Amino acid sequence: MSKSEPRIGVYVCHCGLNIGAVVDVAAVAQYAQTLPGVVVSRESTYTCSDNGQRSIQEDIENHNLSRVVVASCSPRMHGDTFMKTCETAGLNPYLFEMVNIREQCSWVHTDKEQATEKAKDLVRMAVAKVRLLEPLEKQKSAVNKAALVIGGGVAGIFSALYLANAGIKTYVVEKKPSIGGHMAQLDKTFPTLDCSLCILSPRMADIGKHENIELITYADIENISGYAGNFQVTVKSNPRYVIKENCRLCGVCAEKCPISLPDEFNMGLKKRKAVYIPFPQAVPNYYLIDAGHCLHITKGGCMLCQKNCPNDAIDFEETEAVRELNVGAIIVATGFELYDATQKKEYGYGRYPNVITNMDFERWVSADGPTHGKVVRPSDGAPPQRIGFIQCVGSRDEKEGAVYCSRICCMATVKQATMLREKYPSAEIYVYYTDMRTPGKGFEEFYQRGREHGIVFIRGKPGEIEEDDNHNLLIVSEDTDSGLILRNTLDLVVLACGLRPPEALEELAQKLHLSRSPDGFIMEAHPKLRPAETSISGVFLTGCVQFPKDIPDTVAQSGGAAAMAAALLTKDEIELEPVRAAVDEELCIGCGLCEENCDYGAIEVKKTEEGMKAQVIEVACQGCGVCAASCPQKAVTVRHFTDGQLLAQVTAALEPEVIV
């Protein structure tokens, strides 16, 4: 505790009208002036502005302030800003306390009198705490200059290339046997109709051969520990049972393999063997054996692939490999899952052969697809003449658990309808939509071109699809613009399925301690200002793992995430939060409760000359305070959140006249 009486400056912010319209800021500032130790109390319109900050700095100098309290927005918003303000003026930044009278007062209360009383109480609590604060020094920790990118779709590919091109050693871990993600499955991209793989596969190849990139595919993240600048990541790679150097891609193994399975890359519309390559442009570009279905691995025998391989590339002895990666930053780029259309029973996907999804369509229309790019009715192979698209399948649908708009489906449908129009100039094409959303460069123009080319847009979401004996599809819908009931018999219906967070995201989010939004996607550190950062320092995010977005937005965000990661990784050392546990060895009786409760192994009871005593391992301590709360002797405390400081807040909240 500081020996002399502290000299406190209090700054109460109007935040324009955000606070000032509800809280009587002048009254709060006047009240603060009466609190013990307060030598300056001011109101300001925008405390975070240059002027506002300068006024604090001048007061620190002119009034020799030893403590600063700012009552404005959340410390999560501007805590760092004002800590820097103090630091620049020569005041230790940990002698600062922030009072949240915006998010937790003026924005949630309408009664001006009550809000003002609450603001006064909160300021008094902060003054009580700030009196007891002690200066803290930040420790430095060396930065491990490597990065990890989790996910090898377009988001992960571009993040990794940006980092690697900046000279940063980058690991890319991908769950599937090849990188490429969903973008590799698309035939064309909107609104330019660029060939998707033509623009992606050169970048995939770059990942495979970049000197700064180490690609680990067919692998899972087992465990993650550590902190910004110093993460330890355990990665488990599944065996492929094929030796990369020996595989010449001749395909004899797959020819001989007796097991035929649905080809995931082609949405099950084609078959693959148990030994296979996911798609021709796959990176890494060599075969693998699907252990779950290989006859030899599941039942023994067979080995036709091994017997026939001309290059001895098959190795059934391969086992899973576990590796430890040490990295300073992590970019999460695990993408999305397509909504499971079988859930929407009224549209008959999975029961009616001529109802397909938007991703099925991409494979039908692709040169590598089941019909080499010819879109046909799956039931009879006939070219469709009357085609319908249904929008918002699994999006904007509370019943299906997604209130949000998936953002890409409107344009994907316009693209697919445009491609159909090229292939079938006389076909009738109908799009059943809720609202057409075209907020992107060239999107509205693309949509209008579709309309000019005779694609019919009907406002109204069909309730259900019925099927006749010839697998024709009957749709009855209301055109909500005209109020007419429309009956349409169609050859083919494409469901524009929305985007969902991947099922495995929950587990990864828990391993990384990341928060998720109610929609299940990962929450960014700030929705406007920190869209590529998470609440965990050193962990960044990009692409659809944050929220559905298209390819240009994903690539842009990947650049942002990579820049943020690079800013961290190009430092030699970073400052660690000094909010850590400390032990008073005189009080410690060596009972070990603190050690038992610590999840980080950051406090240990050791033999000393004075007997068994707890000792804090500073770099491992994360500052949660569980040790302090469990110590029966009050021997352990957490700096900046000491018992004395917390109890001063409690007392000040309840007994206005008592400030210790």
Add this chain to the structure above:
Amino acid sequence: MYEPKIIGFLCNWCSYAAADLAGTSRIQYPSNMRAIRVMCSSRVDPEHVLRAFVNGADGVLIAGCHPGDCHYISGNYKTERKYVLLREMLEQFGIDPRRLRLEWCSSAEGGKFAQVVTEMTEELKTLGPIELGAGD
């Protein structure tokens, strides 16, 4: 009218952020709670809660991350263990255990946070002011 006084210990990562989100979403709730930010709900010592009641709090809220989502691996589980014992202790002291609440609010649950404070305020109004030593 009687307005209960509530002390709220909010963990920095989830529930404090939830309270912020309630603000940015302009979700209104009663102004009875005074928040104290802690890094983790596990920092809350039973003594902090008892001292709040002794000093005249009508209710104490401890809010943390959902089970499994703790920023500090398993701090919230330890909070829960202490909470269960603390409620029993309150009962022995003659304090209605409903005056102490433990709630999980993720940083995305601004609505839930506002609802928790609203419900708690309403319940404390029916319980009336705390009277220590009077068999509250």
